[in-house]
Amino acid sequence: xxxxxxxxxxxxxxxxxxxxxxxxxxxxxxxxxxxxxxxxxxxxxxxxxxxxxxxxxxxxxxxxxxxxxxxxxxxxxxxxxxxxxxxxxxxxxxxxxxxxxxxxxxxxxxxxxxxxxxxxxxxxxxxxxxxxxxxxxxxxxxxxxxxxxxxxxxxxxxxxxx
Amino acid sequence: xxxxxxxxxxxxxxxxxxxxxxxxxxxxxxxxxxxxxxxxxxxxxxxxxxxxxxxxxxxxxxxxxxxxxxxxxxxxxxxxxxxxxxxxxxxxxxxxxxxxxxxxxxxxxx
Numbered sequence: 001x002x003x004x005x006x007x008x009x010x011x012x013x014x015x016x017x018x019x020x021x022x023x024x025x026x027x028x029x030x031x032x033x034x035x036x037x038x039x040x041x042x043x044x045x046x047x048x049x050x051x052x053x054x055x056x057x058x059x060x061x062x063x064x065x066x067x068x069x070x071x072x073x074x075x076x077x078x079x080x081x082x083x084x085x086x087x088x089x090x091x092x093x094x095x096x097x098x099x100x101x102x103x104x105x106x107x108x109x110x111x112x113x114x115x116x117x118x119x120x121x122x123x124x125x126x127x128x129x130x131x132x133x134x135x136x137x138x139x140x141x142x143x144x145x146x147x148x149x150x151x152x153x154x155x156x157x158x159x160x161x162x
Numbered sequence: 163x164x165x166x167x168x169x170x171x172x173x174x175x176x177x178x179x180x181x182x183x184x185x186x187x188x189x190x191x192x193x194x195x196x197x198x199x200x201x202x203x204x205x206x207x208x209x210x211x212x213x214x215x216x217x218x219x220x221x222x223x224x225x226x227x228x229x230x231x232x233x234x235x236x237x238x239x240x241x242x243x244x245x246x247x248x249x250x251x252x253x254x255x256x257x258x259x260x261x262x263x264x265x266x267x268x269x270x271x272x
């Protein structure tokens with residue numbers, strides 16, 4: 001799975017499909033307020049696009065998507081956005097994640113709540129996407145600093161190639 | 163909702179269901195991995211496309227119809243390639259097609 005697929009059909013179609021999957025993931029994230037979906041589901045879809053490319057283009061080729069080194073810092077950033085948005089409302093005297101408490105001049109309270117929820121969904125999406133990619137890379141034995149230590153031993157049979 | 167629209171929609175849905183029936187019979191009856199994969203791919207490509215096309219006709223020109231057409235396009239792109247990847251992985255792993263007089267039942271043959 002760490003090597004690119006030898007089939008041109010699989011590589012070309014998966015490149016197109018990954019973009020469609022990620023576009024749908026963004027749609028699910030930004031529609032999380034008033035339709036089924038949200039940050040977690042959208043983040044899982046975004047990660048699915050990256051993991052599809054990891055499986056078909058190979059580990060090295062798909063580093064331009066979400067690199068293994070960037071995955072954990074970006075997941076931390078997503079969690080920071082998620083928790084930090086809640087803490088900002090505390091600073092203005094509201095409850096945790098009570099977005100209406102933040103006074104934004106010239107903007108109605110429902111609109112502030114709308115964008116507060118959107119920011120939290122964005123943070124969750126970023127954290128979930130990069131965390132899932134990091135888990136997948138770890139299972140490949142390609143964790144940052146792992147230098148292949150956890151790589152699975154070569155099995156006796158020929159490994160199934162896609 | 164005109165009568166013609168209903169008839170076309172019902173015909174497409176029934177056609178999709180018939181293809182699914184034939185594909186299901188193929189999964190049960192055919193002798194080895196490759197032929198069974200072939201039958202299964204008919205179910206989840208052609209059968210689903212006919213079914214969704216019938217639903218799109220039934221729905222008429224609405225937003226739901228657009229979503230159904232996008233779903234059909236994605237299925238046409240993704241499913242044949244998924245089956246291709248499956249058969250390719252099986253071939254690379256050593257699975258070989260059934261031939262006349264082979265009683266291994268599709269087991270791995272060297």
